[in-house]
Amino acid sequence: MHVDSAAARPHQPTLAARTKSWSLSIAARVYGYPPAHNAGSEWMLHSMLRPLAERGHRVTVWLSHPGSIEKSYDIDGVHVIPYQEGADFAAASQKADVLLSHFENVPIVSGLARARRIPVAVICHDNFATSFHNAAGADLVVYNSEWIRRDGEIFYARYPPEFLPKRTVVVRPPVIAEDYRTEPGDHATLVNLNPDKGGDLFWQIAAWTPEWQFLGVRGAYGQQIMPPPRLPNCEVVEGVPGNEMRAHVYSRSRVMLMPSLYESWGRVAVEAFASGIPVIAHPTPGLVESLGEAGIFAYRDDMDAWIHALMTLKDPQNWARASRRAKARSDELTKSPELDVWCEAIESLGSESRRTSFRIADSAR
Known part of the structure; x- marks a missing residue:
């Protein structure tokens, strides 16, 4: 095969x-x-x-x-x-x-x-x-x-x-940017809905920001937290193979959310950067290192910070500036x-x- x-x-x-x-x-x-x-x-x-x-x-x-x-x-x-x-x-x-x-x-x-x-x-x-x-x-x-x-x-x-x-x-973790690069979509996305990745927080953020459409991608491991039944701005898709993330996830995403309890690096964030998709993340040591100055950081337990960051990125100029930083960080990592x-x-x-x-x-x- x-x-x-x-x-x-x-x-x-x-x-x-x-x-x-x-x-x-x-x-x-x-x-x-x-x-x-x-x-x-x-x-x-x-x-x-x-x-x-x-x-x-x-x-x-x-x-x-x-x-x-x-x-x-x-x-x-x-x-x-x-x-x-x-x-x-x-x-x-x-x-x-x-x-x-x-x-x-x-x-x-x-x-x-x-x-x-x-x-x-x-x-x-x-x-x-x-x-x-x-x-x-x-x-x-x-x-x-x-x-x-x-x-x-x-x-x-x-x-x-x-x-x-x-x-x-x-x-x-090596990421070949050209293999993930696409035109960003319009969703705020979380990959892997288990609690440690922030699955429960994801739906709370969605409930407080109805101005955004949310995309939850089921993960490869751990219990997956499903959204409350009455959140019309939420969609859940089954797990997506890594070689299909560009077509089915990043092409639909405008912002990547990573309220992870632990990330030793954060490959999904770097893959998203290849398309200039801004990432809002909890400042684990790995995400601080991987995202560098391009990261937008909010503590897991500070719901106001997540809502503020998302609403700030609703402004096209703010999103464009964050997108340029994301692409620059992607280029920097690719040259390693x-x-x-x-x-x-x-x-x-x-x-x-x-x-x-x-x-x-x-x-x-």
Whole structure:
């Protein structure tokens, strides 16, 4: 099965990939993957694996949980093996040059890597102690923001050197602006209606601002809070795959609302910025970092601040100024070299893995 992804450009190897005389085998073990699993962490992972495939490497993702897609498929050069077909990961991982994981799969993947002397890379999407603990001693730890990196360094400072990751890099969730850019619509939108994302607050804001039309998009996880039955300015749509967000969400949105209790980065906000859609957000450390000076911030418990921000953006001139700031921030993030740093770090791990394998083979002769 081949899955096309409008949120990721077709597989077109770069000149470096076409001239590369070698390729690595990179194997990832994760819970779910696009297009069936649409959380921001999984789209970030795909955005990081795709350029490795474009550079000519063999990238395989093994899923650890049953999903709606039961047959192996390819998406932008990345080969995905569903849980229903993936019983051989432990055996297949022996042939990998680099292993990769995040969240709950990190302990088992790290254990396999140590036993087989294969380098392992771990992505930390949050600042939870469990995430840092599981990543301890990894050959490469990827933080999804500078504030997560700082918290990670504080965590590891309490432990002996052997507990520390051997190398760390920051890769902010990559968003290719041209894959999300569209003409904004006329709705105030929230993606994922669970309480932590502000689902209950969203409907309160809608009730107090009947001048706006509201669009609620059901999320990929968590209990979804539905609107009261008599809010004529509200619409709810089912979850939208990441590669369809431009057509079905951003093209209908004039303002993005993110009253999130916790966001380690805030990919949806950055995707919205690609179209110059202003974002009103609760100032979590991640959203403050991702939105920068383009963000419009209001505390979750300050309903007046949310209403004021929305009504201010009803003015075309105010919206245009906020839109220009959003586009400028999108351009700034798009120019980041972090993906190249990531790819080079993985290639360095793979090269060292190859040299280690050769030394072991020579000593066995």
